[in-house]
Amino acid sequence: YSSHIITAFIIEAEAAEAAAKRRCHKSSVRDRMMMISSHFRRRFAIDTFRRSCTVCQTDRGRLDRSYSNQRPCLIDAIQRNNLSLRSRSSIHDKTHTTSLRYASSNTNGNTSTKDTEKPIKKPKKITTLSMAAKKRRGEKITMVTAYDFPSAVHVDRAGVDVLLVGDSCAMVELGFETTQPITLDQMIHHCQAVKRGAPNRPLLVGDMPFGSYEYKDVDIALKNAYRMVKEGGMDAVKFEGGSEARANTVKHVVEGGVAVLGHVGLTPQAISVLGGFRAQGRTAANARSLLDDALRLQDAGAFAVVLECVPANVATAITEALEVPTIGIGAGGGTSGQVLVFHDLLGMLSHPHHEEFVPRFCKQYARVGMEITNGLAQFKEEVESGAFPGNDYSPYKMSKREEEMFNELLENG
Numbered sequence: 207y208s209s210h211i212i213t214a215f216i217i218e219a220e221a222a223e224a225a226a227k228r229r230c231h232k233s234s235v236r237d238r239m240m241m242i243s244s245h246f247r248r249r250f251a252i253d254t255f256r257r258s259c260t261v262c263q264t265d266r267g268r269l270d271r272s273y274s275n276q277r278p279c280l281i282d283a284i285q286r287n288n289l290s291l292r293s294r295s296s297i298h299d300k301t302h303t304t305s306l307r308y309a310s311s312n313t314n315g316n317t318s319t320k321d322t323e324k325p326i327k328k329p330k331k332i333t334t335l336s337m338a339a340k341k342r343r344g345e346k347i348t349m350v351t352a353y354d355f356p357s358a359v360h361v362d363r364a365g366v367d368v369l370l371v372g373d374s375c376a377m378v379e380l381g382f383e384t385t386q387p388i389t390l391d392q393m394i395h396h397c398q399a400v401k402r403g404a405p406n407r408p409l410l411v412g413d414m415p416f417g418s419y420e421y422k423d424v425d426i427a428l429k430n431a432y433r434m435v436k437e438g439g440m441d442a443v444k445f446e447g448g449s450e451a452r453a454n455t456v457k458h459v460v461e462g463g464v465a466v467l468g469h470v471g472l473t474p475q476a477i478s479v480l481g482g483f484r485a486q487g488r489t490a491a492n493a494r495s496l497l498d499d500a501l502r503l504q505d506a507g508a509f510a511v512v513l514e515c516v517p518a519n520v521a522t523a524i525t526e527a528l529e530v531p532t533i534g535i536g537a538g539g540g541t542s543g544q545v546l547v548f549h550d551l552l553g554m555l556s557h558p559h560h561e562e563f564v565p566r567f568c569k570q571y572a573r574v575g576m577e578i579t580n581g582l583a584q585f586k587e588e589v590e591s592g593a594f595p596g597n598d599y600s601p602y603k604m605s606k607r608e609e610e611m612f613n614e615l616l617e618n619g
Contacts, residue, residue, distance in 0.1 A: 329407040332367045334442065334465050334509035337409065340367075340542070341531040347510075347543025349533050350551070353379045353396045357548045358403025368533075369404050370444065370467075370545065371397045373413040373475065378549050385474045386416045390430055397438030411467050412440035416475040419445055424458040431464040442466060442509070446473040448499025453506040460507030468503035470496050471537065472515035485536070487516035493523075500524050500532075512545065513537040515567070536567030554578070 330336075340347050349368035350361045353375040361369050375396050376388035397412045404410065412434040419427035431443045442465035445456055456466045471486045487493040493516075500511045510531040513521045518538020525532040525541050534541030546568055548554075553570040588594035604612065 329365075331407060332409040334409070337367070337510060337531050338529075347531055347533060349543060349545035350548055351545060352400060352548040355399045355403040358400040361548065362404035362407060366408055367543070368411060368545075369400060369408040370411045371400050371413060371438075371440070372444075372547070373415045374547060375413075376415075378547065384477055386477070388415050390415055390418045390433065394433060394438040397434060397440055401439030409442065410440045411442045411444050412438050413444045419455055419459075422451075424455045427455045428459050428462045428464070431459050431462070431466075435464055444469055444512070446475050448496075448503045448511075450502065453502040456503060456508055457506040466503075466506075466508045467533075468500065468508035468511040469514065470499045470503070470511060471513050485515040485517075487520040493517070493520045496520065497524050497527060500528055504528050504530050510542070513541055536565065 337347055347368065348366045349370055350364075350366045351370045351372040351374060352358050352361050353371060358369060371393065373385040373388050373393065375393070376382040376385045379396070380388065380392070382388070393412060393415050397410075401410060414427070414430065414434065418430045421427065427445075434440045434443050443459070444467040445452060445459075446469045448468060448470045456468065460466050472484065487496045496513075496516060497520075500513070503511055508530065510533060511524075511528065512533045512535065513524060514534075515536040516524075518540055521532065521534050521537035522540030531542035533543045533545050535545045550565060550568045551570060552572045552574040554575040585594070
C-alpha cells in the first residue's frame, strides 16, 4: 500500500509539472519566470523523492496503466492521510529523512508551496504530574536504581519512567556493608554522571544520604536538597521514613520548591534501629503504622511513596488509601509501579553480599555478571597465550620505505 501511495504522489507531481509547461507558452514573461521557478522546485522535489524512496517498478508500471481510473482515490488517500515525508519514505524497512517542498497548481494557474517537513520529536519528559496521571489511568510505573553514566544510558534507552540514584550506591558501587557511609558529595558526584547519561526522558530522583536531612533544623535538609537539584541535576529527592518529624521536613522541602519521593517499610538507613534488613508490616499494628506514615508523607506533599519489603496485601491497602502513586520493591503487584536495582535485575552481582544473599523479591532478567567474568577470563587467557592481539587487532602499519629507514636507524644505533 505504501509503494502505491508513493507512486501516486510522483505521478501527480509529474502531471502538475506537464500542465505548468503547457501554460508557460501562453503566459507573459513574468508569469513564465514564476512558472519556471515553480518548475525547478517541483523537479527538485520529484528527484529528491525518487532518491529517498525505493519504489517497486512492477507496481509503478501497473499504476501508470490504470492511473486514469485510480487517480482520484489515490490522491484522496494522500490528502486524507496527510502523509509526511518520513511515512512516505519508510519503504522496505528503510528509514529516510529528507526535506521536501512540493508545489500544487490551482485552477487559476498560480502555484503555491507547502512545507511538509516535521521536526524530530524528543521523548516526552516524565514528570511528577505524569506519574499521577499514570496511576489514574491504571498504568504501571517503572523505576530502576542506577548510579553511573553507562547504566543511565541503558535505562534511558529502555524507556524506563523513573531513574533513582539510590544511596545503595554505597554497597553496590563503593563496596560498603551498608548504605550509611556514603556522603552527600559522593551522591552528587553519581547524580551528575546519571544526569549526563539520561538527560531527557526519565524523572531523575536523588536519594538523600544518611545524615543529610535528619536534623531538627529543617533548613539543613532544604539546603542539601537544593544541592542535589542544582549540582546533581536531579528532578526530585527521596527521604526515608514517615514519622511526624520526617513529614515536617518533607513539607518544608516541598514548600521550598523541591519535589520529594517518600519511602516507608524497610528503610536501609535505619538498619541500626531495625536490627538488619528485615521485612516490615508483618503485624497488624506495624502495618497500620506504615499506612499512617504513608498518609503523613502524602499530606506533607510527597508526589509518590516507595514501599519496600512489606506484605503484598499491606502494600495494596496503602496504595488504595493514597491518592499519590506507590512504587513497590518486594511489596507485591498491587502497587502503582515497581523498582529494582540495575545490578540486581541484570544479575551483575557486583557485591559479595549479593552473591551470598540475593534478594528474594528480585527477578534476574539477565546474567550479565557471568558474561563479564567469562569475557575477562577469556581476555586473560588469550593475552597469556599470545592469541591477542595478533594481526587482526594490530591495525597500524608503516610504509615499507619508512620501515627500512627505521631498521637502518636501529642497526646504526
